[in-house]
Amino acid sequence: MPFSYNNSAMIPLKPGHSVSKGWTSVTGNKPMGVTWHWTAIESLATTRKVLGGPSATSKGIASAHYGIGRTFAEGVDRYVTLENRSWHAGKNQVMRWDGKKSLKTESGARACIGVETCNLGYERPGVPAKADWIEAVNTDSKWLMKVQPWTDEQFEMMVAVGKEILARWPHIEVRHHHGHHDICPGYKQDVAGFSFAALLRRIYDDDTIPDVWSDLWTILARQKILVFLGYDLGPWGADGHWGEFSQRALDDFQKQCKAVRVPHWTTFTCWDVHDALATRGTTIAAVTAG
Numbered sequence: 001m002p003f004s005y006n007n008s009a010m011i012p013l014k015p016g017h018s019v020s021k022g023w024t025s026v027t028g029n030k031p032m033g034v035t036w037h038w039t040a041i042e043s044l045a046t047t048r049k050v051l052g053g054p055s056a057t058s059k060g061i062a063s064a065h066y067g068i069g070r071t072f073a074e075g076v077d078r079y080v081t082l083e084n085r086s087w088h089a090g091k092n093q094v095m096r097w098d099g100k101k102s103l104k105t106e107s108g109a110r111a112c113i114g115v116e117t118c119n120l121g122y123e124r125p126g127v128p129a130k131a132d133w134i135e136a137v138n139t140d141s142k143w144l145m146k147v148q149p150w151t152d153e154q155f156e157m158m159v160a161v162g163k164e165i166l167a168r169w170p171h172i173e174v175r176h177h178h179g180h181h182d183i184c185p186g187y188k189q190d191v192a193g194f195s196f197a198a199l200l201r202r203i204y205d206d207d208t209i210p211d212v213w214s215d216l217w218t219i220l221a222r223q224k225i226l227v228f229l230g231y232d233l234g235p236w237g238a239d240g241h242w243g244e245f246s247q248r249a250l251d252d253f254q255k256q257c258k259a260v261r262v263p264h265w266t267t268f269t270c271w272d273v274h275d276a277l278a279t280r281g282t283t284i285a286a287v288t289a290g
């Protein structure tokens with residue numbers, strides 16, 4: 001391996017720290033999904049001060065199982081073992097790992113492994129975007145974010161971490177990987193623009209995993225899907241502006257799929273769209289092209 005794991009910043013399994021012993025009986029004493037995060041911090045050393053060890057800045061508030069640096073030289077930190085829970089998703093957890101409504105007892109942090117990736121997140125005052133930043137619309141379908149890309153070395157470390165998780169908990173399904181913004185839609189923005197398809201294909205050694213994400217990073221693409229599925233977007237149709245008609249169409253789609261009705265477009269919506277198009281013999285790429 002061209003990088004190493006650092007176990008020196010493990011969080012003590014003691015009261016007052018952001019770690020809980022074991023997984024809960026609600027999920028059969030095992031984790032059910034993986035929540036991918038960005039740190040909004042560029043360096044792993046700084047991330048470690050915030051999340052890791054006995055005197056983390058966020059002690060008793062937040063943690064994660066892993067912190068993944070941007071370079072092989074930084075490597076990967078382990079903060080919590082895969083046998084215990086980390087406190088990686090805080091407020092407003094409305095969805096659980098499979099897109100169903102989250103009960104308090106089975107919310108993200110209780111049921112999912114949390115992986116932090118060092119990434120500045122989106123362009124904002126004081127954090128200017130560079131030319132290579134990724135454009136991806138948020139779960140409201142209104143805000144086109146510019147997101148710092150993850151590095152190639154970091155991607156390889158994400159693959160390794162994903163494989164380590166899968167080796168320990170092989171029941172975790174492809175569709176149960178999601179971003180923090182999927183379980184807390186409207187509240188969190190991480191990880192917009194994340195390369196889920198490429199990553200999951202490598203973790204699961206399966207090139208047939210569909211990319212249900214990247215073709216839906218624009219407002220127009222989401223609208224084209226809704227129009228194709230027969231929803232009425234009003235006199236303007238698919239025009240790249242997400243208004244009342246688009247919002248209502250999304251709600252109707254969620255209702256029709258028996259999905260949780262939240263006013264957000266999440267990874268779970270992407271999978272529902274994939275399934276709805278598959279029954280019509282087509283794909284997200286085909287419908288959104290052109």
Ligand SMILES: [Zn+2]
Pocket residue numbers: 036037038088180188190
């Ligand atoms: Zn997060």
